[in-house]
Amino acid sequence: MNIYADNAATTKMSKAAIDAMVDCMNNTYGNPSSLYMIGQRAKEKLEQARAEIASVINAEPREIIFTSGGSEADNQAIISAAENGRKRGKVHIISSAFEHHAVLHTLGKLEKNGFRVTLLPVHSNGIIDTGELEAAIDEETCLVTIMTVNNEIGTIQPISEIGEICRKHGVPFHTDAVQAVGHLPIDVKAQNIDMLSASAHKFHGPKGTGFLYVKRGIPLLNLIEGGAQERGKRAGTENLAGVMGMSAALRESVQSMAAVKEHVIKIRDYIIKGLSEIPHSALNGDPETRIYGNINFSFEGIEGESLLILLDRKGISASSGSACTSGALDPSHVLLAIGRVHDVAHGSLRLSLGEEITYEEADYIIKSVKEVVEYLRGFSPVWSDLIAGKKEYIL
Amino acid sequence: MALYSDKVMDHFINPRNVGVIEDADAVGEVGNAKCGDIMRMYLKIDDDIITDVKFETFGCASAIASSSMATELIKGKPVSEARKLTNQAVAEALDGLPDYKMHCSVLAQEAIESALENYENKS
Missing domain, CATH: 3.90.1150.10 (Aspartate Aminotransferase, domain 1)
Structure with a gap:
């Protein structure tokens, strides 16, 4: 057996995702940044996928940035929030002790660069206490980043309550939702989520593809400089086939x-x-x-x-x-x-x-x-x- | 490529000399559960010859395979020869270990050293 x-760790790709990718590679080879028809057709596909992915988490299409996966999205979200904070003299970040290393190692790097990091305890049941979160927020807090679902023990964090507390205190809230997107209903507006990271291969999409949701109005810093793709926030010709696979996989995961x-x-x-x-x-x-x-x-x-x-x-x-x-x-x-x-x-x-x-x-x-x-x-x-x-x- | 050589897999799946010697002439133990590896070696020694050896190991596949191979390498040998067993000899006999698993062969060498020390202290 x-x-x-x-x-x-990863999921088997769905047939819908593979078909969407193969179709894209066969028929939509244009560069979405090119102005002629085959380029514009590629652009159209990219934007359709963006709109579809956005609708799944109740976001606007322009709030979705395609990335190489969850780790890149986590890095970009956290570094952006930290740098935005530093400009206003806010150098404190709250997270939890059992985040993914994409979050913890990024925080470790920021700590070396003068940030204060509070890692909330996750207790014996693997769930943070929102009272402890609220108590940890101070005038210098520029970000709360708590994962939606823990990757090892699967515990689900009280995301809506965290979002509400962050909104009340005016602190941006990022969640690493890599283990949740495609598996749990997410509504970034109702749950007051400002930034969210997702990875396609956790919901039967391809590896090396993911997205970052960033609420309109939150400034984002580039990790990769270059062309003006992704509204100038993430340079590099888009992984169109990957995005098509991600969008098809997500559609199916949400339906089922x-x-x-x-x-x-x-x-x-x-x-x-x-x-x-x-x-x-x-x-x-x-x-x-x-x-x-x-x-x-x-x-x-x-x-x-x-x-x-x-x-x-x-x-x-x-x-x-x-x-x-x-x-x-x-x-x-x-x-x-x-x-x-x-x-x-x-x-x-x-x-x-x-x-x-x-x-x-x-x-x-x-x-x-x-x-x-x-x-x-x-x-x-x-x-x-x-x-x-x-x-x-x-x- | 597989993580381990066929030899390592063989000694992990079918470990030789597993168990306890109730009336052992020497017992050695190294490692701790905190680090994730413990090896315990039991020796039966007659006339300075290791006539029997058994082990118990808590650890990963390469720790179990290293224990098994080390017991094979010293069984029937004089104490003086067993004293010279190196971790490289254990690793080589297993057709190599991944770099980050070399410490398993070191533990096997140390487990035998610890048992022999126990024997010498007794006699």
């Missing part, structure tokens, strides 16, 4: 969103129930307020990379917050942020389900994970100390 359960959620959430909870039978294991992140496809578990006494490789041999593609999967020394900063100690953060497993998941596959996943965890515990010195009573269980 082959089960792809790493949809938070409710049905997909209804189906996947049942299977997710079924798998969570099954994996909870493994002794000394725990679900990471809030069981309710989480994106429908995400499962993240810690298993005591084992290490995540060996778990992943053995699952891969059984045909299951998944991911882990273990340090060994990335070559880093520390395990996932997300798991540490929700208070998991190193010992059990290394033994984590993330399954992010796709819409095609079946109960038969769910049973196979549960059975395989149980087998592999039991096998690895069989020769783990940590586990043998735990069962011998030489050490206290953490989970």
